[in-house]
Amino acid sequence: MKSNRPFWIIILVSAATLAAYTGYWFWGAQKLAAFAEEQLDGWRSEAVDVHYAEPAVTGFPGIIRVTFPSVAVTDSKQNWHWQGQQVELSAQPWKPLNFRGSLRGEQGLSLPLDGRMVDMVLSADRADVLTHFDLQGQLSGVELELVKLDGAAPMLDEHVRADYLYLNVDQLAAGGDLAASLRTKVTKLILPKAWDNPLGRGLKEFQAKINIVEPFPQSDLQDSLTRWQANGGRLDINWLKVEWGTLGLQGQGRLALDKDLRLDGKLDGQVAGLAETLEEFGARGLIEKKVARLAAAGARLFSFGKTADGRPAADIPIVLQQGNLLLGPLQLASIPPVFAPAKAPVRISPPPEEADRGPVPKELMPPAGDKITPVPTAPVVVEELGPPKAPAAQ
Template identity: 25%
Template sequence: MTDPVTDIRPAPPKRRWGLFLPAAALLLLVAVYTVYWFTIAGELREGVEAFAARRDNGLVVSWDDLAITGYPYRIEADFTAPGASAPDAPEEWAWHGEGAAFALLPYNLRHVIVNLEGEQTFSYRDVTASAPARNEARATAAKAWGSYVDVADAPFGRIAIDIEELDARHRRGATGLNDRLTAERLQFHTRAAIDEANGLINGSYDVAIQADGVVLESEEKILALGPNIKQIVAQARLRDLPQTPHVSAIELLREWQRTGGVLSISELIVKWGPLDLAAHGEFKLDARRRLEGQFDAKITGFETLLDAMVRDGLVKEREANVALAGLVLVSQFQGKKTNEVRIPVMMREGLLYLGPLAVARLEPLY
């Protein structure tokens, strides 16, 4: 008999589909995402260039160079020497910067993050001057960051601005005077106001502002309060804001005044030199474009503030003493601390009143 032949050849390798398929799927996903990223990046460039060509509402934008970068994590439009201006607006404002970056997240195109780089220059026509004059501000910051989130059904979305270690210089063209402002931090937030059922309130926006460590330097003396602002905090609601787009702050204020717009401040904290104030109230613009309204305020250390106003000639000493005695007496009847007074702060007919004392003149805003 013949012995059976044993096949000693190696068995053919098994197909490792379990490894190949996930790798192929990953490569396909990367390819699809890459196509998506470059498509969106191309549309972004085209959209920016089309917007610049349209000059919507009289807004003129320009730049020296535009690069679309950020793959794969974000889509970023990097502008070299960007600028924007509104030559037909009453204030004829213009802005120029050294650089600016606008970043989009590929999975959320409704959210834009903005970073400004280097020195920023802003100039505008002083509409309150008797003769035509331009003012100019130049500013740098350790960080100048902003965020905009588009909100469905809202005319305007959510804005957040955060600036750290600001150093700004301002020159007034009509007088040639120079001012300087430095700040440890400035923050600004706004969003469309909503009611208790989370429905949008037409024409209303909630606003929050905070400024810390501000120093004002001016060739004109800052009477009574001085140059150092420890903190300003405000929570407010803008009501009856016009729904039409504006590139001019003056035109926006005119329309807001025409519609009877009001700024309601639910919380205001000011710690500025001898002034330590907490208040709430509301104001609007009168027929001559001056602030008009009233606040209920609590002032701590009111006597120190009065001494500073008497020293700088804002109020007469006899009037200050009479006002102080009356306000302290009323506050004690209300059970307040001896160094606190409750006092109405009124803006009426172009004058600012602390209780019965007229302490400053209010000029038209435009």
């Protein structure tokens, strides 16, 4: 008779493994829920108020999911408000150092613009943020992915759309010159009307690989950018590709911020479609048609190179300087500062009769016990204006 011992050993080992995994899963779920609430509560301050509904933990035995049915954040100091229909934080039990945050449904955002509160509605087929932590618990990387992004501001009659938006930030160093490495890709972006320019509002594609030199100081965004600029912070563009209207360019270079927090620098690259762009500018009356034809002919003549897709391309510098985007000698657009300069407060001086004249000198004070008699003043006679009177006869 065969022994059943191996069978029971397999059963016991399987049961122990299942029990251990179950305990590990629920322990991880509890830790993830606590981490999510800690992150939300960490936003709270004297000026920031955070509200969220009781989270639900689901997903056993697979991916751990902590779902908040509703989250609202209000910053009374910066005067903005965000309301999310559903926020989800998830993690794979076998990858405990990676967390994914997802926004579901419509997101409401209220921001102060031009002295008034503007309400915006944002939605996307997928809106995910993936964070990576090292073994010491320090943030080492962030990925953002938006699919079919749609944003509307009805008060401004503005709309923004993008088929795909991806952003990856790695090497978040605690020290050293290189603060982070950034990769980004955007396809089929429709810009708001306020950003209309000679190339149009439709950006077909934007890709870049950038090194951020000098870490950002820990402060609010505007102060952080100001100090980063003062410390010599810059962006080393290792690779850039843009398809915008009839224009296509690829290049590399270096950018920084000027004192007004505007992008400033130079890119060296190949530009395709320059002749067609010049002719379009001439047709729209942005430059004289004769000048546009001559410049387009010169662009075709000097387009010796070719892009990856085989289009003729010319080597032309791309310059951002004093708030202008220049393609060679051609101004394409104006580049606004990241933050509008603050208006200086208006000081209102008191009228002369209310100004402080100081104490009255002792020699001008009446002797003690004397009464102060008001000085009679002559009545003020107001004469009506009219034609000059004739001189009296002599």
